[in-house]
Amino acid sequence: MNEIEYKGKKIPYILVKSKIKNIYIQIKDGQVIVKVPLRVKEQYINELIKKKSKWIYEKIEENKRKTDIEEKIEQKDIERLSKIIQKNVKKYSIELGVVPKKVRIRDIKYAWGSCSSNKNITINMRLAKKDEEIIEYVILHEMCHLIYMNHSKEFWKLIEKYMPKYKENRKRLKNMA
Ligand SMILES: [Zn+2]
Numbered sequence: 001m002n003e004i005e006y007k008g009k010k011i012p013y014i015l016v017k018s019k020i021k022n023i024y025i026q027i028k029d030g031q032v033i034v035k036v037p038l039r040v041k042e043q044y045i046n047e048l049i050k051k052k053s054k055w056i057y058e059k060i061e062e063n064k065r066k067t068d069i070e071e072k073i074e075q076k077d078i079e080r081l082s083k084i085i086q087k088n089v090k091k092y093s094i095e096l097g098v099v100p101k102k103v104r105i106r107d108i109k110y111a112w113g114s115c116s117s118n119k120n121i122t123i124n125m126r127l128a129k130k131d132e133e134i135i136e137y138v139i140l141h142e143m144c145h146l147i148y149m150n151h152s153k154e155f156w157k158l159i160e161k162y163m164p165k166y167k168e169n170r171k172r173l174k175n176m177a
Contacts (some may be wrong), residue, residue: 002014002015002034004032004049004050004053004056005053006053006054006056006057007057009057011032011056011057011060011171012032012052013031013032013033013034013049013056014031014032014033014034015034015045016033016034016036016160017035017036017037017038018035018036018037018038019035019037019038020035020037020045020129022037023037023040023048024036025049025052025055025056026155027056027059027060027063030060030063030064030108032060034049034054035114047154048056049103050074050088053091053146055164059118062099069082070123072129073125073128076124077128077129078105078128079133081105081123081125081127081128082105084132084136084139085103085135085139086137088135088136088139088140089103089121089139089143091139091148092139092143093143094164095162096143096147096158097145098143098147099119099146100115100119100120100121100142100143100146101118101120102119102120102121103120103121103122103123104120104121104123105122105123105124105125105128106122106124106125107124107125107126108122108124108171111124112126112127112138112173113127113141113142114142114162115137115142115143115145115149116120119146121139121143121146122142122143123135123138123139123142124138125143126150132167133152134169136163137166137169137170137173138158140162140163140166143158144158167174
């Protein structure tokens with residue numbers, strides 16, 4: 001079994017040899033995977049892993065924290081999120097004069113919200129425990145995409161019109177897990 005040592009803790013990892021040029025370290029579902037080129041020397045791999053051990057350890061801890069946050073979302077949080085969405089979709093449909101076809105709550109990984117060209121809006125489930133203001137910002141953002149399918153100056157101006165302090169919310173969202 002391959003192991004990395006960091007501060008007395010042993011972290012197992014899977015070594016994968018493959019036709020690649022560089023070494024990659026991946027952390028997926030708490031599992032460390034080290035992908036290496038076919039002809040790389042074992043000593044070199046060990047040294048690199050040693051150097052990266054702090055980073056690997058911190059990544060694993062970070063992933064654990066994120067999982068904790070997800071697990072704490074309960075049915076009542078989803079219901080609250082759903083109500084906030086309904087309220088704001090109604091409000092901005094009137095203000096903006098556009099109506100989304102469907103609004104869904106999903107556990108999406110890489111965005112807080114999305115808007116498709118079919119006018120379907122998806123809101124990230126992980127917003128369920130956030131402030132109403134933050135949720136409102138995401139809804140407004142996605143609703144404005146029904147008018148501008150881009151992040152142009154006009155798009156941001158439209159958001160600013162309805163939420164003059166949107167930049168604060170945007171910044172806070174960027175810093176959230
Ligand atoms: Zn956007």
